[in-house]
Amino acid sequence: MIFGKPKPTVTQDDKDWVEEAFIWLEKQYGQDYLKNVQTIEPTKEFFPLDFKGTEDNTEQLTKMICDYMQIKDAKIELYYFSDKPLELSEGIVTTSSEHGNKQDSQGALGTYTQTDNDTFSIGIEMEVLKDPIGLIATIAHELSHLTLLGEGRLKENDEELTDLNTIALGFGIFTANSIFKFTQWSGTSHHGWQTQRRGYIPEQVAAYGLALLTNYQKKDDSWTKYLNSSVKKLYDKNIKYLRTTTDDIKFK
Numbered sequence: 001m002i003f004g005k006p007k008p009t010v011t012q013d014d015k016d017w018v019e020e021a022f023i024w025l026e027k028q029y030g031q032d033y034l035k036n037v038q039t040i041e042p043t044k045e046f047f048p049l050d051f052k053g054t055e056d057n058t059e060q061l062t063k064m065i066c067d068y069m070q071i072k073d074a075k076i077e078l079y080y081f082s083d084k085p086l087e088l089s090e091g092i093v094t095t096s097s098e099h100g101n102k103q104d105s106q107g108a109l110g111t112y113t114q115t116d117n118d119t120f121s122i123g124i125e126m127e128v129l130k131d132p133i134g135l136i137a138t139i140a141h142e143l144s145h146l147t148l149l150g151e152g153r154l155k156e157n158d159e160e161l162t163d164l165n166t167i168a169l170g171f172g173i174f175t176a177n178s179i180f181k182f183t184q185w186s187g188t189s190h191h192g193w194q195t196q197r198r199g200y201i202p203e204q205v206a207a208y209g210l211a212l213l214t215n216y217q218k219k220d221d222s223w224t225k226y227l228n229s230s231v232k233k234l235y236d237k238n239i240k241y242l243r244t245t246t247d248d249i250k251f252k
Contacts, residue, residue, distance in 0.1 A: 006241040009204040009234045018209050019249065021161055022216070025168045028153045034216070039223045040068055040170045042133060053130040055080060058139070062122070065139050069169050071146060075119040081111075082126040110138040112145035120146050137174035140166045159200040167209045173223065176206040176231045207234035215242040 008015055026034055040046050046068075049060050059078060066074070111123035122142045128134045144165040148154040154161070166175045179202065201209075210231075214221050224235055242249065 006237065006244050008208055008241045009237050010208045014205050015208065018164065018205060018212060021164050022168065022209070022212060025165065029168070034168060034213075037168065037170045037213075037217070038068070039173065039219075041223055041226055042136070042173060043226075047132075047136070051132050053132075053135075055129070058124055058129060058135065061136060062139055062143070065136065065143055065171075068171075069140075069143055069147060071143060073118065074146060074150065076146075077115075077119065077121045079121065079123050080126050080129075081123050109134065110142045112142045112149075114146075114150050120150055131178075133174055134178045137166070137171065137178040140169075140171040140174060144169065163201045163206070164209050167206065167213060172206065172210045172213065173226050176203060176210060177226075177228050179203050179206060179231075203231050204234050207231050208238045211235050211238035211242055214239060 010018065047061065047064060049057060051057055055078075058080075062076060062078060066072075066076070108123075109125045109128045111121075113121040113123075115121055122139070124135070124138060128138055141162060144162045145157070147169070148162060148165055149157060163175055166172065210227075221239070224232055227235060
């Protein structure tokens with residue numbers, strides 16, 4: 001039986017974008033830094049805390065992620081919001097995020113605002129506090145805004161590049177695993193399911209970014225055991241392609 005040549009899981013346009021983005025990220029952080037970025041795993045070794053889905057946990061995780069991303073001397077103010085409908089006494093249905101000055105948070109799991117040169121405001125949706133993988137992914141994404149916008153690497157916001165930046169800085173497991181969320185529920189007489197799409201890049205793009213970084217670093221990838229099954233399948237296809245291709249890969 002003749003097997004075809006291994007292929008990436010992304011379109012040519014997405015492949016080019018990921019590779020060009022990583023070239024840009026290498027220039028921003030330096031080759032030595034990216035070569036040695038540690039892949040952060042969802043274990044007690046990396047996050048030694050008793051997770052209860054509290055605001056205290058969120059503050060602890062934010063400090064830990066700052067350390068992993070080497071974010072120093074930044075004043076980070078956390079606040080929390082909810083976009084779930086609330087019925088007021090007057091019968092008006094609204095959301096809690098409308099009561100303050102954080103209206104731009106609606107529909108998002110996290111928000112980022114720079115208030116001055118070294119003070120940054122990050123908002124976290126209350127719903128994500130109970131989901132450790134989603135919470136870490138959200139914090140990592142918002143802190144990636146800080147490393148890109150706050151530290152002057154970007155002049156204008158780019159959400160897709162910000163997601164890819166979390167992969168380059170070691171948080172790819174969390175970003176990739178939180179993209180697609182499937183939940184089931186049941187009651188006394190009925191049951192159902194719900195899907196939710198998170199983030200700004202699809203699973204196949206995240207998986208290619210993970211494989212590209214792994215191939216670039218030439219490191220062991222035993223950490224892939226923490227990827228969910230769909231992302232792991234995509235990653236395996238991409239790493240096989242990258243390790244066997246004779247194509248002109250820009251990012252090496």
